[in-house]
Amino acid sequence: MKDIERFIAGFRRFREDYFGSEYSPFEHLKQGQSPKTMIIGCSDSRVDPAILTDCAPGDIFTVRNVANLVPPFEENGGLHGVSAALEFAVCHLGVEHIIVLGHSQCGGINALMKGTCGCKGGGFISRWMSIATPARERVLAELPEKDTALQQRAAEQAAILLSLENLHSFPWIDERVVRGELTLHGWYFDISAGELLEYRSETGLFEKVSK
Incomplete structure (x- = not known):
């Protein structure tokens, strides 16, 4: 208590x-509320988007899930919590920025890389983390001989890029991006170093934004 x-x-x-x-x-x-930014963050207790960005109530519209993943656009009968949050933020609140905020030491990505998702009688984690399977396959193909810590960091960042790709699969997101009404961002918080990195398309790298 x-x-x-x-x-x-x-x-x-x-x-x-x-x-x-x-x-x-x-x-x-x-x-x-009228926030101009949406952040898709991880459920990890160490990575609170509002604390990391020093935001006040009303500044950001936030959805958090295991490994800060965005599923691809689907119109089946499933329950799509992240997609519903995206629709509300984009179509009703009119946000101008969407940030996918990943981080180091991510338990979801660690489980994905080790193939140990879920618990006996569960399976929810493994099904959810299957969204990031392409990121895992890419890392293992490109860095087959590297140590597991480097592979995990690469997978954490690759999963952010995959989520950015999946955001474009939502027609009402992609249309706004093309018109310049909406900008997508990929951020990575390094817990050990206390550094924030941003993906820059011109270099294809995550680069430090904090000093």
């Missing part, structure tokens, strides 16, 4: 900070 008590105490501080004065930051947010 100590964690729960700590969370409740944290909420009290949040309420005091954000609702305790006549100049509450939530005064205009009570009327609705």
